[in-house]
Amino acid sequence: MIGEFWSINAPALLIAIPMLGAFATPLLGKMGKTPRNLWILLITALTFATSALLAAEVYTTGPVIYTFGAVDPAVALVSDSGGIPVRIIFNVDAMSAFMALMASVVGLVAGIYSLPSGKMKSGRDGYFSLLLLLLVGILGMVCTGDLFNFFVFLEISSLAGAALVAYRIDKGVAVEAGLKYAFLSSLAGLIFLYAVALLYGQYDSLNIAVIAERMQFGFLDKVALALFLTGLAMKAGAVPMHFWMPDTYSMAPSAITAFLVVSSQASLYGVFRIAFTLYGLRLNYVTVGWFIIILGVLSMLVGVSMAILQENVKRLMAYHSISQTGYMLLGVGVGLAVLGDPAMMESFGLTAMEGGLFHLVNNAMYKGLLFLTAGAIFFRAGTHNLNKLGGLGHSMKLTMLFFIIGALAIAGIPPFNGFSSKLMIYESVFAFNPLLAIIAMVVSILTLASFVKVFHAIFMGPKRGEYAGVNEVPVPMLAAMGILALLTVLMGIFPQQFVDLMIRPAAGALVNQGSYIASVMGGL
């Protein structure tokens, strides 16, 4: 009974549970610290369970439609609606379910990691409310089948994210970073909304499936596409618009940074959804594909070369985030560039997309892990400056272990997950254009060099006097890092199984525009 209820309403509960959690957190905060912490754990775990259930359903039976406010949520087209969906719908296909699962895992980890409060004693209720709202925003973005709804969730995640970035309000710089983030993301949101208005004016609908079916690709659609890509690439931190990323990522509390990585990837999901599902084959896919590839290559190069110069651990990692985003753009861009050619798609295009998407989830895992270890170091040593840190390997052994796992994964060393996804990208991109694959490999080597330096600076060397009192971080933080480290290792040891299980259906769902339209409009 409960199980059936749960599975029918899973897409709505995915949003409703964290929303209820966010709204009720101030009430539970009045009751004390322990009830509130238990509440956060309960809500994030329930969200994770719901997304796992939803993913299981989507992967076994195909896309799930949820119509809000309807009598029967599974029916998008009511008999008197004239053949178009009139309500807001959630259209959860394999790609959405995959992103939602990833986001809820990171949400759970960020929730657990934030439980020990450290120095900040005030405003914790607000912190957790915003954390859950950020989760709502990301989950809504990846699940929705409605363009305007996407914009609303984009803004929810931007506002919650900006407020969280500025959480360490006693530092002026944190507020500055929050201001930058809020400014950039609301401008990106407005650009996105303008494009939505252009499409709405032409096709009289906000539903992605309806617009995709009616798409003509005239002049205004091209303008709209350019605006969509600009707005979302701004939020995803691809290179010409990357300047907010190091500031924001380095100033936010570490759990939030790990979560903001997922938030950027949700914007990346938006790019893919717009390019593949909304425009699809009507798009000038070679040009747009190459545009995305060039963005990706630029992001890789600029990100890694700036990262090498950094002295602040979190700024360094933030620049690496930019460069890792480049890999995803490269992989999926190659897939888009050969979208119309079945033979090339079969031989390497799909593999490139799978590599890109696999890299996306891997990045969320190991990048999250690295940011959490940076947070753990800050929690005990009180600084992010590489020149001041040193010798922490003696007292923080577990953190060091987690850092090693994360660093090897990001550098693409077997048997960690970064290796498998990068290998998929290298192989397929080499078949497409050898030069791009070589650039990707060089970037990977530079990444390794940079992390060897960081590792040496933080953990190696003799025990320093000023860190004599430093010991291991509290258990919840270790548990949070442990979950991510475990996933990083598991996905590295069984990459083939994981790709077959999760990634291939997701890439297939992205490429197959017809089935997305049919899942809403009928006629399967």
Next chain:
Amino acid sequence: MNMSSLVRTGAGILMPFLLVFGFYIVLHGHLTPGGGFQGGAVIATAFVLLMVAYSYEIIWERISLEFLKNTETLGLMLFILTALIALVAGLAFFGNWLLGAGGLFGTPVSYGINPGDLNTGGVIPILNIAVGLDVLGAMSVIILTMLFAVRRDA
């Protein structure tokens, strides 16, 4: 801040009208232009008028920040619970489970052009009230805290 007694008396006279107008907009949200957000904003404006007319410390003493925050939480909880009850009633999330049920807000809408009946709309008036409570709390909190931050400098 020391406003003249003319301004203070004027604010005192306008205050009840502003409140009534704000609640009117909230409650008639499903019939006429307006709704929870707009009505809540009007009510919050009434508070701002008081803050401008009287010294803000007096307002700070009378209306506690805690009370406004509680109003906000109450509105949000009412909103999400109304949406969740639809699931229990067997409809989709945000489904209108009061529609045509009779009683308060449950009267079926009569067909054709009509002056409008306040008892229609199902859950929409409830959601409007929830949003109204939320917005009046949130807006007042924003304005009060901003004023507080500005005044502490001076």
Next chain:
Amino acid sequence: MFANLPFITAGILIIIGIVTIVTQHNLIKMVMGLAVVEAGVNLMLVATGYREGGAAPIFTNAPSTEMVMPTAQAMALTNIVIGIATTALLLSFILIIFRKYGSADVRDMRRLKG
């Protein structure tokens, strides 16, 4: 030409807003620029829903003529609400920055550069 006037105005408003954001150094003025962009987008949304001679989409005592599209207006309204939240957040940030640095000028905020 005349029918396209709202769209052109929306475009001009957005350009004015973006130019303001790029050229001004005062943070408050930059927020104003953002608000102008938002106004342009709202105008665009409402203009897409307009039809010649349409009545306001209110069913209470409605005249028996055709109505303009309410969806676009609902979208504009949602955007206004979001805009208020954004503006409040940005202004609070600026307030804190002003208290910390004693200035609301972007050129005084170089601590994050690099």
